[in-house]
Amino acid sequence: MGGGPGVGPGVQAQPSYPGMAPPHAAATAPQRRRCCVLQVTTYFKFEVSHHTSTLKYHINFNFEASHNVAALCAGAGYGGGAPGGSYGAGPGGFGGGAGAYGAAPQGAPAGPAAPAAASHAEQLPGIHEIDITIQADPRVMRMTVGEIPSSASAHAQCKLPIGAIIQPMGLDDQIPPYGGCEVVNFGSQGIVRCKRCRTYINPFVSWMNNGRQWRCNVCGMVNDVPTSYFCHLDANGMRRDRDQRPELAYGSVEIQAPAEYMVRPPVAPVYFFVIDVSANAVNTGMVAAAVAAIKACLDRVPGDERSQFGLITFDGSIHFYNLKSTLSQPQMLVVSDISDLFLPCPDDLLVNLAESRAVVDALLDALPQMHRAARSVDSALGPALNAAGKVMAHLGGKMVVFCANLPSLGEAKLKHRENPRMLGTDKEHLMLKPDEPWYQNKAQDFSKLQICVDLFLCGAQYMDVATLFQLPSKTGGQLFYYPGFNVQRDGVKLQAELTRVLTRATAFEAVMRVRATRGLRMSNFYGNYFIRGTDLLALPNCTPDSVFGVEFAYDEQVLVASVISIQAALLYTTSTGERRIRVHNVALPVKTVCQEIFNSVSIDALCNLVAKQALDVALTSGLDAARARIQDVCVEILRATRGGGYGGYGGAQQQPAGMPEAIQLLPLYSMALQKNPAFRGGAEIRPDERAFIMAQLVNMPVDDSRCFIYPRMFSIHDMPADAGTPISAEAAAAEGMPTAGRSTLVRLPPVVNLSAERLTSDGIFLLENGVGLLMWVGRAANRALVASLIGAPSLEGLDTSALALLPAAAQPGGSSGDACARVNAVVAALREERAQHYLQLMVVGEGDGQNEHRFFWHLVEDRAPFPGGGMNYAEFMQHVTRQSFGG
Incomplete structure (x- = not known):
C-alpha cells in the first residue's frame, strides 16, 4: 500500500484521513527495499x-x-x-x-x-x-x-x-x-x-x-x-x-x-487441455471462446519445436482425439464406461505440436461445431482428470482444465453443499473448506508426476470452488472463475487470462x-x-x-x-x-x-503477509476469528511502538502523529482488510465467490494486494488535461507523479478517498481493486462524456452488465473524444500492471441497486451494515488506539 503504480516498491505514502489525499495519491522516487530468506537443515x-x-x-x-x-x-x-x-x-x-x-x-x-x-x-x-x-x-x-x-x-x-x-x-x-x-x-x-x-x-x-x-x-x-x-x-x-x-x-x-x-534428461514442454463440452459449456459460449484462445496462442507457447499437445473433452463420457500427424483430420474416440477407463490409441493422444499442427488446427476449428447439439448436463470431471493424467504421466507438463458444471458422475463427483442458512454464521467457514479428499489426493499424485493444473471454472450455478481449488493449489497452478459465464460479457476476460497462462515464461x-x-x-x-x-x-x-x-x-x-x-x-x-x-x-x-x-517496515509486504495468515485462520476458526486476528496484529504493533520510544498519540486523534511513519497506514489497512470480501461478515457473499477471492489472495503479489486491500478511486469527470497521457519514468520520478503501465507509463487521474461523501451526482469515478475495475456514473453526469465512454448519454433503461468502455478509435474528435481516449489509456495501463488477471470493467449507475451496493463495498472508510464494517475510519482509529492503551 503506500504509493501507486509507478512508485518504487517499498515507497511509503502519507496516511489517508478524511479531508486528506488517500495513500495512493502520494508518490516519490523509487527506492529499493530489502528482502529475506531462510533454511531449515537437518x-x-x-x-x-x-x-x-x-x-x-x-x-x-x-x-x-x-x-x-x-x-x-x-x-x-x-x-x-x-x-x-x-x-x-x-x-x-x-x-x-x-x-x-x-x-x-x-x-x-x-x-x-x-x-x-x-x-x-x-x-x-x-x-x-x-x-x-x-x-x-x-x-x-x-x-x-x-x-x-x-x-x-x-x-x-x-x-x-x-x-x-x-x-x-x-x-x-x-x-x-x-x-x-x-x-x-x-x-x-x-x-x-x-x-x-x-x-x-x-x-x-x-x-x-x-x-x-x-x-x-x-x-x-x-x-x-x-x-x-x-x-x-x-x-x-x-x-x-x-x-x-x-x-x-x-x-x-x-x-x-x-x-x-538431473534425475532424468529434460523433457519437452507439454500442453494438455481438458474441456467440458456439456450443454451448459457449449450454450454459454465457453467452448468456442476457449478453443479460439488456444488456437491463437499456439505460435506463442514456450518450447519452440519441442512442445507437445493433447486434448480431450468430456460431458457424461470422455472423448479422446487421435492427432497423429499422418491423418488428414483428427479422429474422435468416445469412452462411455467411465468406471473402467482405458486409453484408445495411447501413442497418438499426445503429439508434437509442430509435426501435427495441421491436425491440431483442424480439431480446434471443428470442436465447437462437433458438440453444438450437446444435450448432456452431466460432468465426469474426475474420470477426465484420470484420463489426462494417464496420457501425461511419462512427461508431466501443464494441464489446462475448463469446467462448466459441478462434477456429477464417476469418482470425485461432488454434492451441492451450499446452504444459505449458514451464511453469516459461525459455520460459514465449513463451506469454504474442501469437501471431497479425492481432489487433494489427485493433486498430490499430479505433483509427483510433474503435472500442473490451471483450472477455469465457468459455471452458471454452484461449483464448489473450495474443493476444486485443491487441483491448482497443490500443483503450482492457478484458478480462474467466471460465475454465470456469458461470452459477450466474459469472453474477452477468459481469452486474455488463458493467453497469459499459455504464453508467459514457465x-x-x-x-x-x-x-x-x-x-x-x-x-x-x-x-x-x-x-x-x-x-x-x-x-x-x-x-x-x-x-x-x-x-x-x-x-x-x-x-x-x-x-x-x-x-x-x-x-x-x-x-x-x-x-x-x-x-x-x-x-x-x-x-x-x-x-x-x-x-x-514495508507496510505493503506486512499487510500482504497478515492477509495470508488471516486466510488460514478463516478456514480453521471462521471469519470472525480472522477479522479478530487482523485487528489484534494492528493493536499489538501500536502498543509496541510506545515501548519503542514513540509515546502516545491520543485516542481521539484521527491522525496518528506519534506513530512511526512506516506504519502510519497500518490502522487504515487493517480496517480495510476486515471489510474486504475475503473476510467481511454477513450473508451477501456466496461460498464460491468467497473461495475464489481467497484463492486469489493466497497467490497475490505485493503490488496487487496494495490495491486489493485499499482500492484506488479516480475522479474521471474532472481529471486534468494531462491525465491519461504518456510520461517517462524519469519525469514521473522527478514530479512525484502517480503512474500506471509497463510498456508505457501513463499519468493517472486524481485519487480520492474511499468514502461515499466523495461521490457526486454529476461525477464519474473509476475504482480499481487489484482484480477488477468499476466505473460509477452519476445521474447528472455530463451526457456527452457518458456517451463517449459507453455509447449512450445515460444509463437509464440499460442493462449495465453488458456495457463496456468504448474504444478510443470509435470516438470523433473534440473534448469528449479526447477524454474517452485518455480514459482508455488509463484503463489499458492499469490492466497491463495487473498481468495475472484481466481487469474486467463493470459500469455502475447511481441508484443501480445490487451493482451499486457492490461498488459501495469498496468504500472502506465509511460504516457498513455487516460484521466487521460497523466503524468508519475515525472511529476505528479511536478504537484500536484505545485498545493499544489497554482500554
Missing part, C-alpha cells in the same frame, strides 16, 4: 565436553546426512512415486536438507563424510565485511521488515511479523523495465556452494586467507575456494574480480545446472528452497505448492505469477550475526530444456532498537 549432532579446572568447552560436530540418489528417486520420482521428477537433488542435495531431499545424485560426489567441526558460536560474516547495498529486486523478494530484531525477546517486544513475499520468476515478464537474471556457468569445477548447508555462493559471503577460503553467510562454515575460482582480494577484503562475477555482484542470478542436478519441474542465516527458521509457507519433507516446495510449474509467502521464527534466543542473509533458490527446467537454478539473495542488518525496526 544434521546429526554430537556434543563433546572438555573440562578443565576453570573452563568448560562445548563443541557441536555437525555431519550432513549423505544418501545415494536411489533414496531420492525411490519410486522413480524426485519425491518418490513419480516417473521422472527432474529435481530434488544437487550435489549433496538441492537444498541440503534431511531425508530424500538431502540426497546426492548418481555420479556426483556424496556429501562430505565429516565436515569440519563447527562451534555454535562460529563466526558469521559481519556487516562490515559485505556490501549490503547489493540486494535482490523487491519484485522477486520483499521482506516485511528491512531490519531484524537481535533476539527472540526483541522480536516479541516489537510484535512485527517477520516474513518475505517471494515471486521467484517475477523478472520474467519480458516487458520493460522487467528482464531476466544474469546467467552464470561454473563450468567443470562445479557450482560453488557451502559444503555443509549447501548455500550457493553469493554477494554476502566473506573472504579469508587472501581469497583462498570463504565463510558461508548462512551457517558460518569456512570453505576452500576451488583453484579455478581463486582470485586475490583488494584492500577492502573483496575479490578483485567481483564486478566480473554476477553471482558476487548481483542479488539475483541464474546458474546453469550440470548433469548431476519453469517446469521446479523445486524451491529458502535458507536464512543461523538463528532463524521458516515457520509457515503460503501459496500454491506441495511441500515435501519440511521445507522443499514442489512446483510442477512456476511462472511470473507464482507468489509465495514465508514466515520466519527464531531458532535461537539471540542472533549472533550482525547481518541476516536470506537466499531463495529455484531449481527448474526452462521451456527450451535447460536446467537452471535461479538464486535470489537479500541481507538485512540486525538491530537492537525497536524504533529502528519499526522505521524499516
